[in-house]
Amino acid sequence: MxxxxIVALTGATGQIYGIRLLELLAELEYESHLILSRAAKLNIKQESEYSVEAVQALADAEYGYKDVAAPPSSGSFETAGMVIAPCSMKTLSNVAHGSSGNLITRAADVTLKERRTLVLMPREKPLNKIHLKNMLEVTDVGGIINPPFPSFYNNPDSIDDIIDRTAARTLSLFDIDVDFEEWSGMSAEEAPE
Ligand SMILES: Cc1cc2nc3c(=O)[nH]c(=O)nc-3n(C[C@H](O)[C@H](O)[C@H](O)COP(=O)(O)O)c2cc1C
Structure with a gap:
């Protein structure tokens, strides 16, 4: 394999998920190929402690959002897949409808047509029916909708802990092993009928 x-960050809140994925991929010696939308660059400044340049420096390669001739625009550029984290409702809609007007949506379309793993981490609330239908469309063609909802059953002790676990679970969708504590089960005797 x-x-x-390919790691794309779009203009939804939650830039830290894409950033943490880039850091983890670097630690695990995977090759990350980054695309930042214009709105992602705005939100990196708005909500993260990173500069856009610092995020770009985490990746092995970076391409312009409008550069629809860059390597990820072709299926001949072999990858294990693509993750869009966070994924705005706009980008979700474009992916669901095969509108490949920028490099992020083109690379997502290529990932789907090549039957590679495409993971979207959509972020919006509340969701309207258009959002839900778009998620269903993407699921129907093999994409994975992986909303960054935190889990609490593992008793996280910090926001970093929540982000790390979400990022690790996301990479496991690509069969990338990250060392995190597996659920070891609990007594079901107290569970309701
Ligand atoms: C501070 C901020 C937060 C935003 N959060 C969200 C969000 O959580 N989800 C979403 O779908 N759009 C959100 N948006 C709107 C998107 O950035 C906007 O729709 C943009 O056009 C998405 O473009 P892109 O998908 O090319 O990045 C936010 C915008 C700003 C400025």
Whole structure:
């Protein structure tokens, strides 16, 4: 399997998920290929402690959002797949409808047509029916909708802990092993009928 993963950040809140994925991929010696939308760049400044340049420096390669001739625009550029984290409702809609007007949506379309793993981490609330229908469309063609909902059953002790676990679970969708504590079960005797 290719060690390359395309990582796209779009303009939803939750830039830290894409950033943490880039950090983890670097630690695990996977090759990250980054695309930032214009709105992602705004939100990195708005909500993260990173500069856009610092995020770009985490990746092995970076491409312009409008550069629809860059390597990820072709299926001949082999990858293990692509993750969009966070994924705005706009980008979700474009992916669901095969509108490939920028490099993020083109690369997502290519990932789907090549039957590679495409993971979207959509972030919006509340969701309207258009959002839900778009998620269903993407699921129907093999994409994975992986909303960054935190889990609490593992008793996280910090926001970083929540983000790390979400990122690790996301990479496991690409069969990338990250060392995190597996659920070891609990007594079901107290569970309701
Ligand atoms: C501070 C901020 C937070 C936003 N959060 C969200 C969000 O959580 N979900 C969403 O779908 N759009 C959100 N948006 C709107 C998107 O950035 C906007 O729709 C943009 O056009 C998405 O473009 P892109 O998908 O090319 O990045 C937010 C915008 C700003 C400025």
């Amino acid at each position: 290719s060690q390359r993963i």
